[in-house]
Amino acid sequence: MTSGEGARTAEFDGFGPWVLQIRGYEDVPPLFRDGTYDPAASVLAMKFPRDIERRVAHPAMNLYDAMVDVRADGVVVHQRVGERAAVQRIPFADFRATRVYSRLLDGRYILFTRTDWLELRYSTASDKEIARLNATITDRMVAAVQGEAAVAGTAVTVPHTPNPAGVDYWFTSLHEAYLAAHPNAQLVAAQRRVRVGGRSIGLWRRLTSVFLPTQLSNALVYREADRVTLLQRASSVSRQRGTDFSLVRTVIPLRAIQRVTMHVSAQSDEVTLAVIDVGARQGLDIAFLAAEHQAANLVAGLASEPGPGPGTAAGPPR
Numbered sequence: 001m002t003s004g005e006g007a008r009t010a011e012f013d014g015f016g017p018w019v020l021q022i023r024g025y026e027d028v029p030p031l032f033r034d035g036t037y038d039p040a041a042s043v044l045a046m047k048f049p050r051d052i053e054r055r056v057a058h059p060a061m062n063l064y065d066a067m068v069d070v071r072a073d074g075v076v077v078h079q080r081v082g083e084r085a086a087v088q089r090i091p092f093a094d095f096r097a098t099r100v101y102s103r104l105l106d107g108r109y110i111l112f113t114r115t116d117w118l119e120l121r122y123s124t125a126s127d128k129e130i131a132r133l134n135a136t137i138t139d140r141m142v143a144a145v146q147g148e149a150a151v152a153g154t155a156v157t158v159p160h161t162p163n164p165a166g167v168d169y170w171f172t173s174l175h176e177a178y179l180a181a182h183p184n185a186q187l188v189a190a191q192r193r194v195r196v197g198g199r200s201i202g203l204w205r206r207l208t209s210v211f212l213p214t215q216l217s218n219a220l221v222y223r224e225a226d227r228v229t230l231l232q233r234a235s236s237v238s239r240q241r242g243t244d245f246s247l248v249r250t251v252i253p254l255r256a257i258q259r260v261t262m263h264v265s266a267q268s269d270e271v272t273l274a275v276i277d278v279g280a281r282q283g284l285d286i287a288f289l290a291a292e293h294q295a296a297n298l299v300a301g302l303a304s305e306p307g308p309g310p311g312t313a314a315g316p317p318r
Helices: 010-014 124-146 169-181 202-211 294-301
Strands: 044-049 066-069 073-081 084-091 095-103 105-113 119-121 186-191 215-216 219-223 225-234 238-240 245-255 257-265 271-277 282-291 311-315
Touching: 010 245, 044 119, 066 119, 066 124, 073 119, 084 238, 095 124, 105 124, 119 124, 124 225, 124 245, 169 219, 169 225, 186 282, 186 294, 219 282, 219 294, 225 282, 257 294, 271 294
Parallel strands: 257 311
Antiparallel strands: 044 066, 066 073, 073 084, 095 105, 095 245, 105 119, 186 219, 215 238, 219 225, 225 245, 257 271, 271 282
16 A cells, blocks of 8 residues: 555445444544534434445545435435535435336436435445435425325226236236335336337348347236336337346335326337326436237326326327
């Protein structure tokens, strides 16, 4: 170790590709020690490491990219921007959705607010820590956004019966696990993985469609008294060989949903792309096979109360 790297520290000794819980002020990364963290006021705090190899790290570095501090009334997020810190304070009532994305070791925790969205990268070796953090934020988000709007019954009438039996084995397992953990949830839409016709123009693209066919991915949509949960792949419509190991789990408070816009997919005329508008800068989309009418189920399932669904609109291909 050179003199410029500084003496070893407890933070450096514990550094690795793990999201770690902050239990006291001594666990707060030096860059984020601006006096905003209060152990007595913190419900749960986690720090997210830089995406660097251990062998290139040294004690003088700012080793953490972000710190998320959950309070009773909202979330305080510190992020490293170069060698300085940026701080955001987000009340729970300003949240519109939470999303956990994973593909092998690549993890992303995404928070959608009224006007923007925030993405935090992590290694999926920390899935348990992220699940705990997400549950803590999501439950408080839903309570704040819903207010008194949660209804006693979750059941809604959907025009077409969703069939989870057609999804892949992994999604079948996810479905069973979800209903076991959420016994009052109702499955309102299900999409099996299926090959669809692409929009091929010219000989080369037609040959490509033979060897790399366009596929519509699995998706499951659940409704509870106060929220909607989407389980889907990272790419709803894609061309790829081999297994897609991604999973995206999104939770939306029912009251946050403003409308659902329907589009014909830009990748296939056989696919309907539903974009859920929650007031954030980025819509939340999910794709269905048009012939199976599960998009109509989605609209009914997203109704804040049993009856007509949220406002819908047709749109051009995306």
